[in-house]
Amino acid sequence: MTAGDDLSGATPTPRQLLALSVPALLVGALTAVVLWLLDVVSESLGDLIWKAVPGSLGFDPDASWWILLVLTSTGVAVGLVTWLVPGHAGPDSATTDLLEPPLRPWVVPGLALAAVIGLAGGVSLGPENPIIAINATLVAFLFARLLPKVPVQLAVWLAAAGTIGALFGTPVAAALVFTSAMAGTPVRGHLWDRLFLPLAAAGAGSITMHLLGAPSFGFEVPAYPGPAALDLLTGSLIAVGTTVVGLAALAVFPWVHRAFHALRHPLLIPVAGGLVLGLLGVLGGPLTLFKGLEETGELLENSDEYAAGQLVVLALVKLVALVVAASSGFRGGRIFPAVFVGAALGLLGHALIPAAPLALAVACGVLGMVLVVGRDGWVALFVAVAVAGDVTLLAVLCVIILPAWLLVSRAPEFRIVEPEPFPSAAPGR
Known part of the structure; x- marks a missing residue:
């Protein structure tokens, strides 16, 4: 054959x-x-x-x-x-x-x-x-x-x-x-x-x-000191908290999509989205722009420079920007910006719960957000470990993911399942 x-x-x-x-x-x-x-x-x-x-x-x-x-x-x-x-x-x-x-x-x-x-x-x-x-x-x-x-x-x-x-x-x-x-x-x-x-x-x-010389998918994060019983509690709190924030974005996603597509014309929809993204960029600063991969590295490299309030702004602005961009006709995926949001929320979790090691907190933040956006536990675990850069985290994360998965297991996917009609598009689409 x-x-x-x-x-x-x-x-x-x-x-x-x-x-x-x-x-x-x-x-x-x-x-x-x-x-x-x-x-x-x-x-x-x-x-x-x-x-x-x-x-x-x-x-x-x-x-x-x-x-x-x-x-x-x-x-x-x-x-x-x-x-x-x-x-x-x-x-x-x-x-x-x-x-x-x-x-x-x-x-x-x-x-x-x-x-x-x-x-x-x-x-x-x-x-x-x-x-x-x-x-x-x-x-x-x-x-x-x-x-x-x-x-x-x-x-x-x-x-x-x-x-x-x-x-x-x-x-x-x-x-x-x-x-x-x-x-x-x-x-x-x-x-x-x-x-x-x-x-x-x-x-x-x-x-x-x-x-071809492409940069590797990895970041500079302090090494994880090793599993501890308390890590299961602190990590679960951060992962579940991040998952809840992601689910809130998921809940409003169809409404935002419907609002932009009420403009009906395929030119007006991304123009309105671009205007809103510009205003969000002004609010959050350059770090909240683009796909988020390089920005995640910059955020983690300079994590000591950001107070808890700044991390809240960065995470929420980026999350809203993700929802707006995905809702207003732009072409792109949702995983990479979700990594930035998860990393910011993980840093926030470390600031609020200092007992959680930084690598664990970042991994749990990424885990929770990617879990909501991707609806795939394996991918969420992989991305979380890859961002933290420490495979030692895997054993702890395999337990921490369980309560987070219970929250998303019956939630809808992070996409518009029934696309709305596009009557103003040119014939023959």
Whole structure:
């Protein structure tokens, strides 16, 4: 049986896995290169907006009027893309998850453009949803022509796995995502037979991203001194408290989405969102802008400089910005800004409960917020440990996550399940 044999409806054999391992590795490398290109273009445009222009004109890029102008202009630019560019930049990111069917190929340029503009302009969304959708569409398109007997779902899973491996710098994150994704589907044979090809793609994606010089997903946090009985109590309080804050944001998310979409026109929705994000940026400062990954590192590196009141402002402003950005037509994911919110709330927990070690407090804050946004316990545990940078925390976090999970287990997903109509979009959407 060759790599082109139909794999649908059956557990892949070792021969099939071996035959498809090379395409899986190539897919992983391809997805990493596409992610790297998206990052390079968005960072170059961001440097132009936030460094080159203010530097050449001699004003402070952190000035309130510039933050407000840039975010509002970003809303205008994204609105023009979602209104006029063929494909309208794909579906509203508020309605999508990480694993979605591939888009029509002509949708990809508009989606990539909208994602780049949002990332460069400082919108509080990450690249994960758009870049996975872009890569899934590209890989499905290539497989349909080169390996037509390979199921579309497998092509999408390989693309998603490679992208997740590249995003987090390790295939472990992809393995956890796909383990959860497969939990609700009947699996014949060994689970690892199903995970084999996605893991190959994820490994290739993470290695390629490292070779391209991308920074690792890790931060400078004081080492965790080791498990203690009191840590279970203090950590649970911080994780549960953060989860409750996240659930409050989840409760208002549909209302905020409905309010922005009451404007109906695809240009007005992100313009209004950009204006609100600009005002939030003025309130919270530059640290609350952008996807939040680099800002999380800066926050943790200078954690001693922030009082409890400042941490409250940073966390709440960023959380509101996340909800507004996700509700107003911008294209992006919700995991990366949630990490910043969780880290800020973890630092706040450490300030209020000094008995909680700093690494534990940060990990628990990230755990609670990512749990609400991602609705995946494995991913929440992985991201929490990765941010704190200490695997010693894992044993304690596996217990601390239990009461937090009880709070989210029956809560809705952090997305708009039933997308609202878009009557003003151009025909043929």
